[in-house]
Amino acid sequence: MEQRITLITLGVADLARARAFYEALGWRGQEVEDTVFFQAGGLGFVLWGRDELAVDCGLEPPGPAAEPGRFGGIALAHNVRSDAEADALLAAAEEAGGTVTRPAAVNSIGFYSGAFVDPDGHPWEVAHNPGFALAADGSVTIPDFGTGQLP
């Protein structure tokens, strides 16, 4: 696992409100299928529904019955360059004391990903997504989705 982070995703209750907040602070993002992507330096910053994000991490969506600390509302992602690398990282995470909460598989978007939580329950997605270019230094470039929403 290279020492870097690819995406930070905030689970939000109201996507339009959340986007409006960051746009009001000067950020400019692109909304694609109920997700807002921002380029943040070499990092992608993402807003997505809190329930969907929890499920994508292999966790129960939060709700009135959710235990405190069960899902913190933020997930980190570490993108890799092959399916084999994703498998190896999930295995390494389990071996290091984490828990695989979603075994790696081709997801509905068509790329290979899985998820684990660290010992404190912080979720990480592990993905091989050729659509999100990784530079040699590991920084990610969010693609232009052609929405016309970029400055």
Place this chain on the structure above:
Amino acid sequence: MEQRITLITLGVADLARARAFYEALGWRGQEVEDTVFFQAGGLGFVLWGRDELAVDCGLEPPGPAAEPGRFGGIALAHNVRSDAEADALLAAAEEAGGTVTRPAAVNSIGFYSGAFVDPDGHPWEVAHNPGFALAADGSVTIPDFGTGQLP
């Protein structure tokens, strides 16, 4: 507010266990005053006590009586280049619909910082910390604290 993130801090229940997990994945960090700092690309990745992190964000520490979702266990930081910039960002956050949870002041370490939460309660620290060099592109370089723990 520039479109970037400076630090990601994970609140953890057991610092040694959390550090051992990331070290087992190949990360190398430096522990200083019950905090572990990792360089993650142009980003700092930090492990710190969950209760201390909550208090530093101006939030109640989580506990048996904590409401679900009150504190998600992760904070983001946006470092700036002057005290005035920190004040301006906190004001902008409030104006955009966030809530200042800790007004800006010189903290116990000696630098100027404050905190706000976004509309979903995700905490951001806003800091002017000359000890953490910001590059022209906004990337941060975690200083070498001289612990001898770097590779």
